[in-house]
Amino acid sequence: MNLQLETDSQLEIDSLEIFQKDILEGLSMSPKKLSSKYFYDKNGDRLFQQIMAMPEYYLTDCELDIFKNKTERIASPISKINEPFDLIELGAGDAMKSSYLLKYLEDSGSDFTYMPIDISRNILSILNEKLSLEIPSLEINLLEGDYFDMLNKATSISKRKKVVMFLGGNIGNMDLEEARHFCREIRRRLNPGDLLLIGFDLKKNPHTILNAYNDAAGITAAFNLNLLTRINNELDADFNRDNFEHYQTYDPISGACRSFLVSLCKQKVTVKNSIFNFEENELIDMEISQKFSQDDIEKLAKDSGFHIITEIKDSKDWFVDSIWSI
Ligand code: AVI
Secondary structure: OHHHHHHHHHHHHHHHHHHHHHHHHHHHOOOEEOOHHHHOOHHHHHHHHHHHOOOOOOHHHHHHHHHHHOHHHHHHHHHOOOOOEEEEEEOOOOOOOHHHHHHHHHHOOOOEEEEEEEOOHHHHHHHHHHHHHHOOOOEEOOEEOOHHHHHHHHHHHOOOEEEEEEOOOHHHHOOHHHHHHHHHHHHHOOOOOOEEEEEEEEOOOHHHHHHHHOOOOOHHHHHHHHHHHHHHHHHOOOOOHHHEEEEEEEEOOOOEEEEEEEEOOOEEEEEOOEEEEEOOOOEEEEEEEEOEOHHHHHHHHHHOOOEEEEEEEOOOOOEEEEEEEO
8 A cells, every 4th residue: 555655656756757848848849839638637637527518618518418329339340359358448438429339338348448548547547436336247447548658468367359439530630740759659550450540620710610719708718828827826927817818720721620729928937946947929839639530531541550440429420439540
């Protein structure tokens, strides 16, 4: 027990060091950049829950429509794996969408272990409790940590076939080069017969997309500004949130939906004894939420060594879950 606590606090120290290094490096870049992967502290998690419930934010409902109403189509290529397999979900959260697939596979007699990967121990224990009640016969192996560390662990634990899922349009929070690298890294860990299921938000009416990230209630703005508060709290910094404003763009040609914070005045900010100067109207690049065309998805699959075996869209054709094999 003590050993476990020591390991946990060492993990916290390590991740704080990485956080500090990334933030200081990002603020030294030109243009300044902060990674949206750091949006999700406790308050950020709460704000993201609010975003998912906003009328403008369609992504969650679209993918839920797929998992809830087209479960059989999602399950079809997975059910064809005629041997025991592991179903690994990257960033599983509370498995709200995947639970429909898990139930379907379990009810139809598939022999599999569900391996949710998440960095949040809290969310994994909530998920475990929820799934144990909803699908008591489901075999679950919780993997807490970084995606690739845990994927390595999963591939070393068992040599069974693998189905890897990456839902929610999270692939869009990487630029195209990072997404290619990410998919290639997954590819390296898979074998023939394994599958990868990725959720992509599709290019659509640009107003619909921009509204989803530029909501009237200002929750997305608060979600971005919360990272400044997190840096203040964890890295002894003195960002004044009132001196920054959220600015969102969408380029319908490239599909890049980007969020920035704009410095409203010339100002200095101290983070861990380093001073950063901001000009009036200087930007911090905060997040990309890339939108995809069918061609973009095909190119990404091909460039990272996969081919698409099936795709399932929601009833509005706004979001697609694409299933790939190698
Ligand atoms: C988690 N991710 C897919 C969200 C997105 O749509 O890019 C994060 C988000 N950022 C602002 N709103 C939602």
